[in-house]
Amino acid sequence: MIWAGPSPGRPDDQASESKSMIQRHWKAFGLSLAGVLGFTTAILVLAGAPPLEAYYHLLKGSLGSLNKTGAVLTAWIPLTLCAVGLLYTFRIGLWNIGVEGQMIMGAIFATAVLRWGVESRVPLLYLAAAFPAAALGGGLWAIGAGILKTKGEVHEIFAGLGLNFVAQGILLYLIFGPWKRPGVASMSGTEVFPTDLRLSFLPGLRFSPAGLILAVIALLLTAWMFRHSRFGLVLKAAGSNPIATLLFGERPNRYMLLAMLLAGGFAGIAGCVQVSGVYHRLIPSISSNYGYLALLVVMLSNYNVFVVPVVAFFFTCLNVGSIQLPMMLRIDSSLAGVIQGAWVLVALAAIAWHRRKVRPEKEH
Amino acid sequence: MWKKRVAVVLMVCLAAVCLMVKARTAGAADKPFVFGLLLVGPYNDHGWSQAHYDAGQYIEKKLPGTKMIYIDKVNPADRQGVTIPQLVDDLAEKGARLIIANSDDMKDGVLEAAKLHPEIHFLHITGDDVLTKKATKNISNLMAKMEYGKMMAGFTAAMTTKTGKIGYLGPLINEETRRLAAACFLGARYAWENVLKRDPKELSFQVTWIGFWFNIPGVTADPTQVCQNFYNTGHDVIISGLDTTEAVVVAKQKKQEGKAVWAIPYVYVGACEGASDVCLGVPYYNWGPGFLEFIKASKAGAWKSKWVWLDPDWKNINDPDTSSVGFWPGPALSKEAKAALDGFIKDLGDKKVNLFKGPLSYQDGSVFLKAGEVATDSQIWYMKQLLKGMIGQSSAK
Numbered sequence: 001m002i003w004a005g006p007s008p009g010r011p012d013d014q015a016s017e018s019k020s021m022i023q024r025h026w027k028a029f030g031l032s033l034a035g036v037l038g039f040t041t042a043i044l045v046l047a048g049a050p051p052l053e054a055y056y057h058l059l060k061g062s063l064g065s066l067n068k069t070g071a072v073l074t075a076w077i078p079l080t081l082c083a084v085g086l087l088y089t090f091r092i093g094l095w096n097i098g099v100e101g102q103m104i105m106g107a108i109f110a111t112a113v114l115r116w117g118v119e120s121r122v123p124l125l126y127l128a129a130a131f132p133a134a135a136l137g138g139g140l141w142a143i144g145a146g147i148l149k150t151k152g153e154v155h156e157i158f159a160g161l162g163l164n165f166v167a168q169g170i171l172l173y174l175i176f177g178p179w180k181r182p183g184v185a186s187m188s189g190t191e192v193f194p195t196d197l198r199l200s201f202l203p204g205l206r207f208s209p210a211g212l213i214l215a216v217i218a219l220l221l222t223a224w225m226f227r228h229s230r231f232g233l234v235l236k237a238a239g240s241n242p243i244a245t246l247l248f249g250e251r252p253n254r255y256m257l258l259a260m261l262l263a264g265g266f267a268g269i270a271g272c273v274q275v276s277g278v279y280h281r282l283i284p285s286i287s288s289n290y291g292y293l294a295l296l297v298v299m300l301s302n303y304n305v306f307v308v309p310v311v312a313f314f315f316t317c318l319n320v321g322s323i324q325l326p327m328m329l330r331i332d333s334s335l336a337g338v339i340q341g342a343w344v345l346v347a348l349a350a351i352a353w354h355r356r357k358v359r360p361e362k363e364h
Numbered sequence: 365m366w367k368k369r370v371a372v373v374l375m376v377c378l379a380a381v382c383l384m385v386k387a388r389t390a391g392a393a394d395k396p397f398v399f400g401l402l403l404v405g406p407y408n409d410h411g412w413s414q415a416h417y418d419a420g421q422y423i424e425k426k427l428p429g430t431k432m433i434y435i436d437k438v439n440p441a442d443r444q445g446v447t448i449p450q451l452v453d454d455l456a457e458k459g460a461r462l463i464i465a466n467s468d469d470m471k472d473g474v475l476e477a478a479k480l481h482p483e484i485h486f487l488h489i490t491g492d493d494v495l496t497k498k499a500t501k502n503i504s505n506l507m508a509k510m511e512y513g514k515m516m517a518g519f520t521a522a523m524t525t526k527t528g529k530i531g532y533l534g535p536l537i538n539e540e541t542r543r544l545a546a547a548c549f550l551g552a553r554y555a556w557e558n559v560l561k562r563d564p565k566e567l568s569f570q571v572t573w574i575g576f577w578f579n580i581p582g583v584t585a586d587p588t589q590v591c592q593n594f595y596n597t598g599h600d601v602i603i604s605g606l607d608t609t610e611a612v613v614v615a616k617q618k619k620q621e622g623k624a625v626w627a628i629p630y631v632y633v634g635a636c637e638g639a640s641d642v643c644l645g646v647p648y649y650n651w652g653p654g655f656l657e658f659i660k661a662s663k664a665g666a667w668k669s670k671w672v673w674l675d676p677d678w679k680n681i682n683d684p685d686t687s688s689v690g691f692w693p694g695p696a697l698s699k700e701a702k703a704a705l706d707g708f709i710k711d712l713g714d715k716k717v718n719l720f721k722g723p724l725s726y727q728d729g730s731v732f733l734k735a736g737e738v739a740t741d742s743q744i745w746y747m748k749q750l751l752k753g754m755i756g757q758s759s760a761k
Contacts, residue, residue: 061454064457065457067450067453067454067457068453068454068457071446071450071453074445074450075445168582172583176575183537183538183539183748183759184536184537184538184759185536185537185538185573185575185757185759186469186536186537186538186575186576187536187575187576187580187583187584188468188469188536188576189440192472206449206450206453278445278447279440279447280472280476281472283440284440284441284580284583285440285441285444285583288440288444288445289444290444290445319444319445320446320450323435323443323446323451323454324454326435326436327433327434327435327454327458
């Protein structure tokens, strides 16, 4: 079943099966796409919108121009960073729901560093320092959930959810309290950072090349770790059978903490990208729900590091493109949210159905 | 094979869609003057955003050859991950030559977008970037003198209250919201002292801020709860400063429970609809005339970066073609109060009454206006605190 969650025993990245894997993925993908298109068309027809035109606007609104593609990439960077981090925790069998809070903590740590950098003569130094600080913030927050799991036997879903609320609380307190704009008490966010403390765009392009490079490095590094490093192997082993891992002289708890630390670190960096590259300030919804969205991305990608960027791209295209629905077709804008939710559900259902069909054959 | 077939089918579908839509959109002859609207809330919120949306439609009717495109719910809570510059890019691609941004919250985004698009004119509502010289040449600011509308609201509230306790449901705290709350208080105190001849000490004016222009669950204080608290603690009139209609909704519930309570919504002329037994009236914005002036100028190539603060048309404050601020009397307003209000409006229009005249003190006792001193626009715009006599926070603690 699909909700069996991270089942690292699947031979996803074994070279010998790679060909059949690609075929299987294509089938699952085709099936999901068909389901998604059918369902979306039904919703659009029900809402009284011409479906073909709606699809055209979705496509044109996400990839129709250089600026639009820039907007897609801008959203893709933090989403992919979060998703990459989640690959580590899923691999060892942990549900890191706390990714949202880890991203927020990263954003908070980054903002703290950038605030010091205002009016400094070496802003670039502070901008550069914001990233490790954010990784530290996210990592520490994740370790919190990890310790609760390994020492306190609190399930990581509950620990993570709890810590998400705490992080959100701290965020709101900072925005409305110590980091407020002078004379203003508003939930709209902190003072905007000066240009030299922002991730810069290339002229004519609407995304930050530095952010893009970061995300690509994160992907490549993770792929390498999973395939070629002992760490990747132990993560997987501990995920499938913690007791056996123990017998081989490895301590699964330590690896769990390490996986959490990495996931939190990547989420923290994503938070920093949001602060320095997207909003240029700290706002209450700084995470843009990318943490939760990343969980779906990773699940839809079948926990495969090479599929993650593709699915993330697909999601961000939908996110960016869906703005066109209210604008061009006067469809109530909340319908875009309905469609997005439906896409995830239908795609998951299609994958589950497909997997059921495939499994029995495989077991012969 | 399978893969190839899927890819081919997909490509064909895509091409077909593109062609069909192209065919449909082609053939549009004259190019209209397109203006874009960035609305912070839903276009049909019966509040702030709808007032702007309606004004956009008014322009389309008044100025043939113009076309509005809009995007609503432009705030980071509703549109996760979307920024103002991105939306402006999009409106620009759709041919917008002037873009109206309707929230204080969009200030920084507008500055950023205006630098990226020097060819587009920006009208930032409520802003002051032209005053503070932060604005580029393609930005103008427009605001209407809602202080007068708020004075009328305060006046009406004081004429109606039985308990002498008025609640002010405030959004976030900044210069704009401080001066509007203060104007309400001044109107209420004027009615209390000069019309009802009562002791100002018996009038309580409490301001409670929720933290944003509308409710964001989990982020702001819940306005419904704030209203209930007001009514449960003896306040019988609530004046709303929010973009949305919680105050009248809660008032209606309380009325059905048998309580004698009233509410004064804000912003949108139709905000009293469906709340006839509790709604005392609504101070509202009418953006049509203001938009018209700027769009005409932009269209004719006569754009100038300006900061404009429009007065009501005192001849008829409810004239949709001329008055930028109005007060629509509500069905629950008593005859006596209405007569007094009409007199008050006339006195304001004739300049017989000026409520922003000293002596006035800030909440902490420091002087805002010396005795006899009349506030300048800039003094009113940049009020630093609430006034003495008002209960509530002046700024963030």
